[in-house]
Amino acid sequence: MSGNKNKNHARVDWSAGHGILSGTVNATAGTLVTTSLAHAAGMPPGWALLAGTAGAAGTLTSGIRRHLTRASSAFRSSCWMAAGLWSSWALSEGSPFSLAAVGSLAAGSIAAGTLARGFEAHEVTEQARRTALLTIGTRRALAAEWIDRLARVCRIEGAEIIGIEHWPTGTGYTLEVKLPQGGVTRKAIADRGPALASDLDLPTGCGIQIRDGLTRRLVLIKVTTKSLAGTDLAFPVGEMAEVTTVNNPIPLALLADGGRADLDLRQASTIVAGTTGSGKTNWLHTLIARLNQTNDTLVWVIDLNGGSLALPWLHAWREAQTEGTSRWAQADIPTPGVDWVASTPTEAKRMLAAAVRIAKARKVAYQQHMRDADDDKLPVGPTLPEIVIIVDESAEVSAEREARQVMDGISQVIRIARAMAIRAVVSALRVTQDVLPDPMVRKMASNRVCTGATEDSELGHFFGWRAMAVEDSFDGPGSLLVGTDGKAPEKGRAARITPGLIEEVCATTATRRPSLDRPSLDAAGPDYETRWLLDRCGHLWNTPQPATAGATADTGPAADGKRAWKATAGWDTPREPTLDTPSVNELEAMFNAPAADKTNSNDSGDNGNTDWSDPSTWTTDRDQHQPDARDAALKLIIAAGPTGTGASAMERALKDDHGTRRPVIQRWLKEWAEAGEIVRVGDGTKARYVHRTHASDDPNQD
Numbered sequence: 001m002s003g004n005k006n007k008n009h010a011r012v013d014w015s016a017g018h019g020i021l022s023g024t025v026n027a028t029a030g031t032l033v034t035t036s037l038a039h040a041a042g043m044p045p046g047w048a049l050l051a052g053t054a055g056a057a058g059t060l061t062s063g064i065r066r067h068l069t070r071a072s073s074a075f076r077s078s079c080w081m082a083a084g085l086w087s088s089w090a091l092s093e094g095s096p097f098s099l100a101a102v103g104s105l106a107a108g109s110i111a112a113g114t115l116a117r118g119f120e121a122h123e124v125t126e127q128a129r130r131t132a133l134l135t136i137g138t139r140r141a142l143a144a145e146w147i148d149r150l151a152r153v154c155r156i157e158g159a160e161i162i163g164i165e166h167w168p169t170g171t172g173y174t175l176e177v178k179l180p181q182g183g184v185t186r187k188a189i190a191d192r193g194p195a196l197a198s199d200l201d202l203p204t205g206c207g208i209q210i211r212d213g214l215t216r217r218l219v220l221i222k223v224t225t226k227s228l229a230g231t232d233l234a235f236p237v238g239e240m241a242e243v244t245t246v247n248n249p250i251p252l253a254l255l256a257d258g259g260r261a262d263l264d265l266r267q268a269s270t271i272v273a274g275t276t277g278s279g280k281t282n283w284l285h286t287l288i289a290r291l292n293q294t295n296d297t298l299v300w301v302i303d304l305n306g307g308s309l310a311l312p313w314l315h316a317w318r319e320a321q322t323e324g325t326s327r328w329a330q331a332d333i334p335t336p337g338v339d340w341v342a343s344t345p346t347e348a349k350r351m352l353a354a355a356v357r358i359a360k361a362r363k364v365a366y367q368q369h370m371r372d373a374d375d376d377k378l379p380v381g382p383t384l385p386e387i388v389i390i391v392d393e394s395a396e397v398s399a400e401r402e403a404r405q406v407m408d409g410i411s412q413v414i415r416i417a418r419a420m421a422i423r424a425v426v427s428a429l430r431v432t433q434d435v436l437p438d439p440m441v442r443k444m445a446s447n448r449v450c451t452g453a454t455e456d457s458e459l460g461h462f463f464g465w466r467a468m469a470v471e472d473s474f475d476g477p478g479s480l481l482v483g484t485d486g487k488a489p490e491k492g493r494a495a496r497i498t499p500g501l502i503e504e505v506c507a508t509t510a511t512r513r514p515s516l517d518r519p520s521l522d523a524a525g526p527d528y529e530t531r532w533l534l535d536r537c538g539h540l541w542n543t544p545q546p547a548t549a550g551a552t553a554d555t556g557p558a559a560d561g562k563r564a565w566k567a568t569a570g571w572d573t574p575r576e577p578t579l580d581t582p583s584v585n586e587l588e589a590m591f592n593a594p595a596a597d598k599t600n601s602n603d604s605g606d607n608g609n610t611d612w613s614d615p616s617t618w619t620t621d622r623d624q625h626q627p628d629a630r631d632a633a634l635k636l637i638i639a640a641g642p643t644g645t646g647a648s649a650m651e652r653a654l655k656d657d658h659g660t661r662r663p664v665i666q667r668w669l670k671e672w673a674e675a676g677e678i679v680r681v682g683d684g685t686k687a688r689y690v691h692r693t694h695a696s697d698d699p700n701q702d
């Protein structure tokens with residue numbers, strides 16, 4: 001209530017200055033009132049003249065101190081003098097309210113007000129001229145300083161400073177230098193970077209970066225003069241409302257000069273390296289958030305350290321299916337922020353094998369699609385999403401023999417699945433031989449991010465000869481170097497994302513998560529569909545709770561009206577994993593195999609009406625496949641109760657609405673029976689299938 005009152009209450013800013021009109025009226029009224037009071041008190045006219053003279057002197061002094069122009073100061077002082085003269089004359093004449101006194105005051109005020117406009121315009125122009133001169137002077141001094149510095153430190157005589165731009169962040173400036181004729185190269189400056197930084201006596205964490213100009217003799221020198229150490233740049237959750245696409249570069253850091261570092265995650269794989277505590281995990285979270293902002297990317301995470309990178313991305317989704325006191329209880333969060341988590345080598349192998357199968361299936365299914373788009377890379381969209389596999393802490397990944405196989409699988413995926421829209425992001429403590437042994441990963445990951453290093457040689461290994469020294473590159477957690485396509489790295493700062501912000505990102509973006517396209521889903525098979533069953537993901541949470549199965553059916557509200565868990569086929573029936581990562585030779589054989597099943601090539605789901613220039617108009621495959629035939633089939637079995645139903649009856653029920661035929665239904669039945677979701681009763685043509693929730697009620701079950 002009081003808040004509203006305050007809001008509606010008109011506020012007066014007493015510190016605000018006067019405009020020309022209000023200033024003139026105010027001065028005129030003040031003169032009249034003061035003179036009438038002096039008249040009433042019977043004061044002699046000399047006092048008024050004295051007051052006017054004192055006012056004029058004060059105004060002159062203040063004008064000089066504020067560096068006003070002489071004209072403005074003289075005008076303001078003469079206004080005071082005129083007011084004093086008028087007041088003293090009016091007092092000596094008898095009354096300030098006589099017609100002559102009031103008339104002359106009004107005429108004088110109008111004249112002063114009119115002249116004030118002209119003097120004000122003159123003042124504005126003059127001040128702007130002075131500022132420009134000052135800036136030019138400062139730049140000229142800076143330019144002269146740099147010409148001298150280049151001669152002293154780099155032995156480059158006769159360099160010219162073409163331009164100087166101070167960064168809007170206030171943390172430094174960029175110089176454009178023209179090298180003299182005679183064969184001086186940019187390397188002459190690049191090699192002396194640390195010496196230049198020392199000559200400038202830059203604070204620790206600040207440094208100099210050398211960039212190519214438009215021609216061979218032009219060089220850009222970026223000088224960071226102020227460190228942002230300790231400054232938290234909060235992750236902009238508000239931006240998540242805007243739908244983006246992985247086809248465009250993803251903004252993943254703020255550069256020191258105020259620009260944004262964008263990474264292309266559509267074409268390139270990425271390595272992020274950083275010592276413990278340098279902000280590597282935080283950066284990976286911001287990456288997952290930005291990928292969630294798109295509507296055409298699925299994030300898979302391999303984290304052998306208990307899946308800890310993925311866990312914050314599951315909380316909101318999991319709690320949305322509960323009735324507890326969580327802020328997400330019963331919220332509309334249909335999907336997790338991470339689509340698949342592998343926290344054990346076995347699960348990682350399954351994931352990578354599925355990725356390879358998907359790549360192969362896509363290659364076959366979308367040949368026509370790629371021909372239509374005249375592109376040798378798969379056109380990605382909400383109905384045909386990109387998969388980004390993020391591998392955290394590859395130190396642990398490459399520590400054991402079994403885990404090294406996972407790393408081999410990653411390099412195979414990086415090599416083979418690039419054109420099929422499956423990309424990898426690998427994180428490492430350092431990018432040295434012992435931590436990241438597979439040179440393939442390093443070679444094929446053209447996006448390089450480094451959040452911290454202990455030795456200059458590590459940066460050299462990572463970025464090549466263009467790397468800067470460690471002390472010039474990092475100033476605590478959050479600072480990073482970003483390099484793309486072998487170019488010299490840029491200094492930047494990552495936004496800070498906290499668990500609460502991660503959950504908000506999940507809540508905002510969950511409904512726009514795409515689902516796998518049909519050929520990929522079929523290729524991924526049960527390994528993918530049953531990824532959220534408790535025997536596979538329950539260990540991520542301490543207390544086993546029914547996890548959801550995004551790919552299986554929703555059983556709907558329970559009989560008591562409470563919200564039920566989504567169906568989780570056979571989550572309490574542990575099964576042995578059977579899939580291994582194929583060898584390199586096997587993979588190559590797969591890719592050289594002749595294209596089969598081309599009838600699926602139009603399965604992308606794109607109806608041709610999408611406006612690809614506007615991501616907000618894109619639909620997701622999820623919209624188009626709901627309700628799914630598979631869901632409908634499972635619902636039929638559930639609805640059949642303890643007596644169950646058979647494949648023929650299901651075909652009759654599904655044929656018209658979904659066009660599903662008996663062989664497909666039989667495949668599903670086999671998968672569900674193997675997973676323990678349903679129970680087979682009887683043999684041959686008499687076989688019936690009973691859902692596990694009714695199985696115990698049926699005395700005839702096998």
Ligand SMILES: Nc1ncnc2c1ncn2[C@@H]1O[C@H](COP(=O)(O)OP(=O)(O)OP(=O)(O)O)[C@@H](O)[C@H]1O
Nearest residue numbers: 232275276277278279280281282477478494495496
């Ligand atoms: N962008 C950032 N801005 C400000 N502080 C940050 C930023 N990133 C990380 N930090 C701080 O650094 C700490 C460590 O970050 P983070 O866990 O991401 O590092 P790490 O390199 O992954 O370390 P570890 O390997 O031990 O997990 C965070 O708890 C946070 O306090």
